[in-house]
Amino acid sequence: MGHSAHARRAAAPRLHGFGLAWRNTAIPVLPPSGRADQGADANRFLANGENRQELRNLWPAFTFDLLGWKAPPAVHGAQHKRQRQILSGCLGLGALQRVVGRADSMTQKHVEVWWRNGERISVVKIVRNYSFHVAFSLLLGTEGEKTLSRMEGLFRAWARGLSGLPVNLPGTSFRKAMKARDQLRQHIDSVIRQRQQGAAGDSHDSEELLSQLILARDEHGCALSVEELRDVTLFIVFAAYETAATTLTFALKFIEDNPSCHHRLLQEHKAIASQKRAGERMSWADITSMRYTWAVLQETLRLRPPALGGVKETLKDIQYDGYTIPKGWKILFTMAATHQNDEYFRNSSDFDPSRFEIGKLQKERLSPFSFVAFGIGPHICKGIDFARMSMSLYIHHLILGKFRWTSLEPNEKISWCLPMLTLSKGYPILISACNTSLCL
Numbered sequence: 001m002g003h004s005a006h007a008r009r010a011a012a013p014r015l016h017g018f019g020l021a022w023r024n025t026a027i028p029v030l031p032p033s034g035r036a037d038q039g040a041d042a043n044r045f046l047a048n049g050e051n052r053q054e055l056r057n058l059w060p061a062f063t064f065d066l067l068g069w070k071a072p073p074a075v076h077g078a079q080h081k082r083q084r085q086i087l088s089g090c091l092g093l094g095a096l097q098r099v100v101g102r103a104d105s106m107t108q109k110h111v112e113v114w115w116r117n118g119e120r121i122s123v124v125k126i127v128r129n130y131s132f133h134v135a136f137s138l139l140l141g142t143e144g145e146k147t148l149s150r151m152e153g154l155f156r157a158w159a160r161g162l163s164g165l166p167v168n169l170p171g172t173s174f175r176k177a178m179k180a181r182d183q184l185r186q187h188i189d190s191v192i193r194q195r196q197q198g199a200a201g202d203s204h205d206s207e208e209l210l211s212q213l214i215l216a217r218d219e220h221g222c223a224l225s226v227e228e229l230r231d232v233t234l235f236i237v238f239a240a241y242e243t244a245a246t247t248l249t250f251a252l253k254f255i256e257d258n259p260s261c262h263h264r265l266l267q268e269h270k271a272i273a274s275q276k277r278a279g280e281r282m283s284w285a286d287i288t289s290m291r292y293t294w295a296v297l298q299e300t301l302r303l304r305p306p307a308l309g310g311v312k313e314t315l316k317d318i319q320y321d322g323y324t325i326p327k328g329w330k331i332l333f334t335m336a337a338t339h340q341n342d343e344y345f346r347n348s349s350d351f352d353p354s355r356f357e358i359g360k361l362q363k364e365r366l367s368p369f370s371f372v373a374f375g376i377g378p379h380i381c382k383g384i385d386f387a388r389m390s391m392s393l394y395i396h397h398l399i400l401g402k403f404r405w406t407s408l409e410p411n412e413k414i415s416w417c418l419p420m421l422t423l424s425k426g427y428p429i430l431i432s433a434c435n436t437s438l439c440l
């Protein structure tokens, strides 16, 4: 394929294999003769292209006014690689092993407070509350209910700015979000200062993930600057909050609708609990032994990926399958294109956690780059283990609590709460004690 302007114009719209490719305009151009889908090969191509720095991850610029220009998605190349190395010190297994016991007790307390026989609750509301508290508390060590509630309020005002119009005028959600951002930053800055000065220096501090982030060094022995620490910390809470809450919401819906899945979860969690002494907290080994639970969560993420997809921008003319994609073009990849495609997942619309069970996985081998709920390329999610820990603990305590839950809106629709999916009425449920054979 030639590189003349004419050839580019003629060739680029005939791209196939991608969701959408468009110029630097707000309006996506659907290739007229292309398929509006993508496959695992196209996902691999995008990931490799980004590794070779021919493409880069693209978020709308205004989001970084709120997230901070040093947040991981805003940085690229060597600076980004360095941040990822340092993030391993805070979100890697070593750090998580230190906090899993605390996460376990927080989760147990949450379930005791919210899940009571006969109560009517909104699942969306309480799992959001849970996800925020776990992320904020484990990261910053904030424990008081009052401070956490205030932070959650600020955080929600801040997050609303990310999904509205970026108009910085009095009264707009964007202006309110900027104000909330400043207050959140003040809080984070003061905790960073305290930790750096070792003001509250007891052994408990070193268990906080923020302390691990402060102590972590890149390969040259350099730490994150204060500005980086602040933007990275705020971004981690953002990354952990709505994603895990959305996944838990839909996982609970799938469990409600599939009694056999509920039953298998109960068997798994009873077996794990039977190995523990009274009062003994969960360990990382316990989390990894919750294999069926992880399969349920991954199957939920396959069918209801919170992030839906992503956009990459070409940094130079690149070739794909005999076509040229010109420099500066944007490429949208959607997770549903492989997740809900029978070519990669047989009977792809069925909820079937067994696809992700280790034995079966080893036999059938999932195609690489077909399950992409955690993203692709150098910006792939850095919090997969954290997400697995918090979501598995939630299911553990819920299932062992021997509750059943019944939707009060059985025909509730899936809707957008930008940028994520949700259930339109907040998934209201009635909780009841489970005394059927399901829970014995």
Ligand code: HEM
Binding pocket: 057, 072, 073, 074, 084, 091, 135, 235, 236, 239, 240, 241, 243, 244, 247, 301, 305, 306, 307, 310, 373, 374, 375, 376, 378, 379, 380, 381, 382, 383, 384, 386, 387
């Ligand atoms: C079910 C839960 C989660 C899902 C589905 C998810 C999904 C994703 C996706 C799709 C990306 C890539 C975004 C992009 O392409 O720019 C991402 C990035 C990221 N996620 Fe997650 N995430 C989850 C939970 C978490 C948690 C719990 C944390 C941290 C505690 C976390 C930390 C991050 C970070 C730091 C990045 C940025 C990586 C970078 O830009 O280098 N995520 N996540």
